[in-house]
Amino acid sequence: MNTPRDDVWFNSGSDRISAWLYRPEGNDHAPLLVMAHGLGAVRTMRLDAYAERFRAAGYACLVFDYRNFGDSEGAPRQLLDIRMQLQDWTAAVAYARTLPGIDPDRIGLWGTSFSGGHVIATAARLPGIAAVVSQCPFTDSIASLGAMNPLVSARITALATRDLVGARFGASPVMVPTAGNPGEIALMTAPDAYPGFLKLVPDGTELRNEVAARIGVKILPYRPGRLAAKVPCPILFCVCENDSVAPSGPTRRYAATAPRGEVKLYPEGHFEIYVGDAFERVIADQLEFLARVLPTG
Template identity: 40%
Template sequence: MSREESAWRHREGVDATTGEQRRPSRYEFSTVSVRFDSDDERCVGTLYRPDRPKNPPLVLMAAGFGSDREFGLPVYAERFAERGYAVFLFDHRHFGDSEGMPRNLVSPAKQIADWRAAIERADELDGVDADRLVLWGSSFAGGHVLEVAAGEPHVAAVVSQVPFVDGRSMTLGKGLKFAAKSLPLALADKLLSFVGRSKTVPVVGTPEEFAVINEPGAKTGFFDLVPSGSDWENETPARVFLSIPGYRPGTKTDEVHCPTLVVAGEHDELVSLSDVESAASKLPNGTFLRLPVGHFDVYGGETFEEALAHQFAFLDRVVGDPADD
């Protein structure tokens, strides 16, 4: 049985009794907390070490928009570790276990700096092969990995899943009414930031609610990823509306020279399929995969399994040496 076929075996799928995604046995990997500094603030992550091979490739991973690292990503990290890849899953500043005030601040520039600091920390990790470094990102972080990999010689491969690629296009798509409400809030928050305060807006809402993300189905899809018992709050400083329009990682894909897999959803509610396809077409060494699914489908069920199988096949080929099945 091939490695790609093995990802479709029954044991790799959804538990028939609980309906939950299968989680690998902890005998397949170990975990350890890892810290690093980004602009003098502490970031925290979890390193997943597989039981084999001895010196595995390293997948660097962080959460999407307004999210902690626990939002839908541990199951990805665990399955990669079971496959024989080390995974370093970290929280951006202002989120999860990492430092940074105000909480839940989304700053593309700061998060890109966090990724670069994490790459430097990866070079110091024992028992992993940092020369076979993979950047893995989904949604907002799917844009980050393209941005970071552009012109970066130390990255061996990139996996960008349902990626945010063009903030200008997304902002225009929300229309003038949305802009008329968001801009005054953003400016007010920016002014308050100078005295250490903030004006927050919801991260996610229904189409009838005002939120940074309020596309159909987004609220349900997002909250399905929030772990039970999480102390995360559905709010972010409104200054994010000032930074999103100028953040366009898809314009730099011609500078990403390492092998890159882009996974897009044909029915993505949040990011434009045509924008993603256009960005992927400029990759010098890119593979583009479109699935007939929505933005949040990749985090569970059959779509999770299908996306993961393609990612395994891609990474097995370009960085090699996963654990035997």
């Protein structure tokens, strides 16, 4: 009898990536969804809720933490590097294709927030991806930075510059909070950001609410939504209409360029989609989409 979840490891670069592997019962040639979280977040922040529902519907899931985060190896800790995270996605897909009982030709990607952009970029450049779900995705750095308080943005830029200079001389990273209240210095400071971020943290769990500040500068060229036009497989964009972190307008425009793109809209903010009634609606839409484009049979 299959266990609901196993702890597994795979290599990315010189580090080991920690992951959960969910296997559905009664399916020895199952499609698999590779899954990871958003900006500074780890898999324990509600990704198990999604994976359990996908598993119940017949999908295997590989849910991983990026290098430098969570239970994965890598140093310095809390260093968010876009290039490395995209490499982690490539390594995860390669590992998934070697797993016994998994159909290597039916590998899908599921990403949310910052990883919602990563799955667009990964599907655009990695051959053979069967389907993509991109939830409340970060698609455009300019749009997201434009939604920030200019004074906060300026302070983050200063911290990022200090971090980059220090890194050249081997200094420890300068940290900046991932989420904070309005007016505080943090990467996400919309009114719903800090309480929404905390809602994702399991009771009794301590979470490092910080990342190396250099991402505040290095994020500028990253506009993964522009790659939607190059995603050949079916891709579902689950867009929050009142998204204060990843504005919906640019995402909807990018989604319209995807050859096999579909869009579902939700009248919620960025963090509401993970819990409660909004979660139930989004997971139902994702399962309906997957049943059509990546059937389990």
